[in-house]
Amino acid sequence: MDMQTWRHSRSRADDATEALCKALAALGISARVPERLRPVVTHSGKPLVHVGILGAEHAEQIAEALRTAAEGRRPTATASDTGA
Secondary structure, three states, X not given: OOHHHHHHHHHHHHHHHHHXXXXXXXXXXXXXXXXXXXXXXXXXXXXXXXXXXXXXXXXXXXXXXXXXXXXXXXXXXXXXXXXX
C-alpha cells in the first residue's frame, strides 16, 4: 500500500471513529467507552474502527438506539397499501 492510500484510509478511519464517539456521547454512554474506540487501517488499506469490549449495559443501549433508528426509517403504510 502506498502512503497516499494509507493516509486516505487513516483519515476515513479517524472520521468514522470520531462520528461513533459523538453518537455514543449523544446516547449518554460513559466517556470511558469512546476512549476504547480506535481507528485502524488494514494491510490492504481498508479503514476500520476497533470497538473493543463493551459492557452489556452499553451494548444494550446501542442496540436500542439502532432499533429505534431503524423503526424511524421504515416506510409507513398508506391507505392504498392497506386496501382502505
